[in-house]
Amino acid sequence: MAIPLLSLIVFTPAVGAAALMFIRNDDVVRWMALGVTVLDFALCIAMLGGFDTSTHEMQFTETRPWVPALGITYALGIDGISAPFVFLTALLGWICVLASWVAIDRKVKEFMVSLLAMQALMLGVFCALDLFLFYVFWEAMLIPMYVIIGVWGGDGRVYAAFKFFLYTLAGSLMFLIGVIVLYFHGGETFDIRTLMAQDLPFQVQSWLFFAFLIAFAVKVPMVPVHTWLPDAHVQAPTAGSIILAAVLLKMGAYGFLRFSLPMLPEATVHYSTLMLVLSAVAIVYGGLLALAQDDLKKLVAYSSISHMGLVTLGIFTLNLRGLEGGILQMFNHGVTTGALFLSVGLIYERTHTRSIADYGGLMKAAPVYTAFLALFTLSSMALPGTSSFVGELLVLSAAFAANLAVGAAAVLGALLGAAYLLGMYRKVALGPASIGMRFKIRDVNAREIAAILPLAVFVLWIGLYPKPFLEIIDASVKHLLAQVHGKGGAQ
């Protein structure tokens, strides 16, 4: 038996979290957390190094019996759809530690433990091949996130954490019902690969589709179940916002890709127009909301709703470009929005204000910082040459193929994106230095550059050379399409 690489990846942060509990010195805690997350990231690189891009089959699989009586197994494995997100999660792990280095100054140990636990559970979600195991990771994730927002958040943290918890818990309950129905209709197994091969009656598929839709739509989040997101983002500490935006939001879309599409193909095809319309609504509505914000974090949060609408739009075009663009855009959104939240966090540490109206002329005070901010702003608005543009072009061309009106709505979202992002950058970085900003603002230091630079590299790398990323997902996406259309009828 080979080295159980995925188990190592998933449990390294968990073991690290357990070990941290016994350490008292805050600095040692920070360095250890950094060490653990960097090790985990190295393991992920090793995983990608051994990843076979020519197959859609699950790789690095591990299977051990867990509760044989119920057909529950401990099964891990990744394919081209989950691999990018395992990588993304591990990448942001150590970036989050760096982002919390000085921002978190009380209960450092508890914070790092929560952060590492969160990472282990998120990795578990992306690696799980057993539905029950998936559900365990999925639900357990709520707890450390609740703690991160509720303990280290801003003034309204308790309300925000509770709202986050309620929304996602309500969604998860629908998911649980769906899981149980799937278990009984799918031959009393929790094995995801077996369940994908089942041919469920259309009636069952439809009910399950809507149960899953509610669960995943809360996570994405899609309009109208998005209202927890701005509150959670505004109150969460920087690392919490990064995790929320970069990884947690992807889980909803990942749920669609892993469950709805392959397991419920007929329902997916049948309701795809509804999903396209919902996505278009999220794109435009999220964009309009972002346009009206004065709070930096709220602006980025609402832009996430708009951008994740583009992701679900791509997914439910149910064609190759749309799916590949959607998945690429999930990754890009993780990198870009994670970086934007990090940028907002860095400046908030210096000025203690998030109101755009308080800023102005930052370019003069912190040129390196504003250069990074410019790059991520441009990437978020999908300027040609940055990563998001490649994804956006794929999704839009797929959207036009599916439905001209939906494509036009998505273009409107892109225009809104340019408006609120460039407007934000102009007000923050350019213009005369505002009264509140006259005091000295320190530019980014080496630790902060170490956190932000890797994200900048990905923005430009994927923007100009997305091929390696598309190669990773290609075989799996093609297989997924065959699953949808093979069972779901003609294209």
Place this chain on the structure above:
Amino acid sequence: MSIRPLLAVAVAGLAVLAILLLNKREQLRDAVSPLAAIAMFAIVASMAPTVLAGGTVDLRLFEILPGIDFAFRVDALGMVFATVSSLLWIVASIYSIGYMRHLNEHAQTRFFACFAASLAAAAGGAFAANLFTLVIFYEVLSLVTYPLVYHHEDEEGWTGSRKYLVYLMGASKSVLLAALALTYHIAGSLDFVAGGLLAGVDASAPLLTVVYFCYLFGFAKAAVMPMHAWLPAAMVAPTPVSALLHAVAVVKMGVFCVLRVVFHVFGAGLVGGLGLGIATAYVVSFTILMASIYALTRDDLKARLAYSTVSQLSYIVLGAVLLSPVAMVGGIIHIAAHAFSKITLFFCAGSIYCASGKRNISDMAGIGRRLPWTMGAFFVGSLSMIGVPPTAGFISKWYLALGSVEAGEIPFLIVLLVSSVLNAAYFLPVSYVAFFGTEAQECPATVREIPMLTIPLVATAILSVAMGIFPDYFLALAERVVR
């Protein structure tokens, strides 16, 4: 395969780095731009023989998406644009140094760095082998010129630059984005193809018409009305920027993109078949006449020149969409003719401003007696804009007029003639006032020619005449495009 197209872009890119590194050492820093300009021109010129002989210089770097590469392809149309912008950069870089030093401007490092970056973007756009690569450089050009527009960082600068960005980014993130996505959806590729990428594809005529107009207005740098308002707003920039960028590199990037779309994305056959050529001709004719009328009403010299540019850019598009070979040649060589003459006029405006601080034409009475070289060059530039032989503007207008006759479209011949009259009406009074106007107060003796400004503007005035007498190079390239 040849790396020369990339090299041309890289020379200017490296110049940006060098300028930033030499931030504190002014003499060295200022030497970088002219040297890079000469190097770029040499690289561009080295590819000219191949292109004139009917060949192309290709460089495919890597695949972005299936059907989309990051690639360069130097052909005749790109060569016209690249020759003009790299040649004029040499002159403009010397002029810029003189201008910035004379006025003791702030943020000179940023200015020269952005200036060089603009030229890198212009060269990249000229040599782009497909829409994807072209649009990357197109957007980079918008971004790196933005700090040049807000250079003065005063109220006027922030307002003008905001309008600049709103128009350019607004157009590209809406209609241009839609056009690109639709093209990729319809054709599965974004390559430039002789005869048209979209020629012969299976798509409905209304959809193709929508895509076409999305391109026409999406490339807002072409300043076809109503997408023109950014150009007068951009005049808040220092004059060398208005000269090289907003009369040559940026605006020519716009019309260059439109020409690419007409020739190599849709193809003359499809544009004609769908009846888009004549429709566009009416749109740009309106722009030609309307912008000239605006120009008549402007007393600020730079504003008058800006509206004149809006008008002249539409000549280029008009030539292309008339779809007769002669008119196309006229449109293409007007890229060069307008560049040489308009940069002269802007240089003159800057020279007047540096020497006397004057911006309004009504204040310039008698200034020609103090600045004979400047105002002499201005007169030559004006003649070229009007289209008087033997200047460059005459050649392109001649081809354009002949082309409208060849296409059997007499209304556009009338547009050209009326517009020439209007050109005369707003340009000649400037020279008249400068040489023969009598001012209330005698122009102070401190107003005199500044050699570092005068030499470049005389050089471009000579170029304007030289191209009128020896148009062979640009004519040969234009005929290669049309053939």
